[in-house]
Amino acid sequence: xxxxxxxxxxxxxxxxxxxxxxxxxxxxxxxxxxxxxxxxxxxxxxxxxxxxxxxxxxxxxxxxxxxxxxxxxxxxxxxxxxxxxxxxxxxxxxxxxxxxxxxxxxxxxxxxxxxxxxxxxxxxxxxxxxxxxxxxxxxxxxxxxxxxxxxxxxxxxxxxxxxxxxxxxxxxxxxxxxxxxxxxxxxxxxxxxxxxxxxxxxxxxxxxxxxxxxxxxxxxxxxxxxxxxxxxxxxxxxxxxxxxxxxxxxxxxxxxxxxxxxxxxxxxxxxxxxxxxxxxxxxxxxxxxxxxxxxxxxxxxxxxxxxxxxxxxx
Ligand SMILES: [Zn+2]
Numbered sequence: 001x002x003x004x005x006x007x008x009x010x011x012x013x014x015x016x017x018x019x020x021x022x023x024x025x026x027x028x029x030x031x032x033x034x035x036x037x038x039x040x041x042x043x044x045x046x047x048x049x050x051x052x053x054x055x056x057x058x059x060x061x062x063x064x065x066x067x068x069x070x071x072x073x074x075x076x077x078x079x080x081x082x083x084x085x086x087x088x089x090x091x092x093x094x095x096x097x098x099x100x101x102x103x104x105x106x107x108x109x110x111x112x113x114x115x116x117x118x119x120x121x122x123x124x125x126x127x128x129x130x131x132x133x134x135x136x137x138x139x140x141x142x143x144x145x146x147x148x149x150x151x152x153x154x155x156x157x158x159x160x161x162x163x164x165x166x167x168x169x170x171x172x173x174x175x176x177x178x179x180x181x182x183x184x185x186x187x188x189x190x191x192x193x194x195x196x197x198x199x200x201x202x203x204x205x206x207x208x209x210x211x212x213x214x215x216x217x218x219x220x221x222x223x224x225x226x227x228x229x230x231x232x233x234x235x236x237x238x239x240x241x242x243x244x245x246x247x248x249x250x251x252x253x254x255x256x257x258x259x260x261x262x263x264x265x266x267x268x269x270x271x272x273x274x275x276x277x278x279x280x281x282x283x284x285x286x287x288x289x290x291x292x293x294x295x296x297x298x299x300x301x302x303x304x305x306x307x308x309x310x311x312x313x314x
């Protein structure tokens with residue numbers, strides 16, 4: 001009697017444990033995005049990611065973002081060594097063998113590959129192959145906003161999600177205006193020094209990036225100094241002031257994360273900083289704080305028209 005009850009309790013516990021294990025191991029829906037096919041002729045982030053990963057596996061090829069015959073030959077060698085169809089194309093068969101799990105403390109070419117992928121989504125990381133706390137924060141923000149387990153580990157599911165997405169090349173992509181490591185989160189939520197809706201990001205002479213896609217308008221005034229307006233299709237714009245120099249041509253169409261300028265101290269500035277302002281097509285200046293904090297957190301920012309026109313704080 002007693003022993004059969006124990007058996008029942010044990011069986012129930014085992015079933016519960018199995019259920020929990022199943023829940024934990026079931027991949028989130030976003031992992032179902034298919035691996036992309038990257039082949040000869042490809043350029044850009046996915047091509048250089050393949051090159052970094054081949055280098056991680058000991059193939060001595062340049063990581064120049066140009067998937068030419070040398071890269072294709074290295075892919076073919078890698079596939080043959082793995083017992084895969086040696087067709088020189090990195091697709092659903094090859095990706096799972098090529099990616100390498102990386103996390104905080106990792107270093108090397110596979111970390112450069114992960115940093116390159118995170119930058120597609122506006123992380124603004126330095127691609128240095130050193131997986132430190134800034135990269136860890138970017139991985140967790142990405143995982144949190146893409147339905148993945150938030151563990152800081154770039155394993156098969158996170159790799160698949162990263163390489164299968166279009167990132168900042170997608171018109172819906174967003175980027176912080178500065179490198180993620182340049183300022184703590186609270187800097188983006190700080191109130192402006194006066195009542196004008198804007199935010200002052202206190203940095204000196206560092207790269208500034210397009211917050212989202214848009215058309216570049218060179219804009220200079222006594223107060224703004226050397227400035228850029230990033231024009232949106234609906235007539236709203238992001239305004240960057242006090243730059244030391246611009247890095248993009250007038251009229252250029254840019255995507256989120258494109259380097260626009262170097263910050264500085266021009267115009268009515270006082271100390272080196274980047275003034276960021278949002279104006280909607282009705283001419284109203286809007287508080288950028290909640291918009292920038294959403295980007296920092298890897299969330300979709302609110303619509304520009306919903307932002308308050310005064311009393312800007314986080
Ligand atoms: Zn300002």
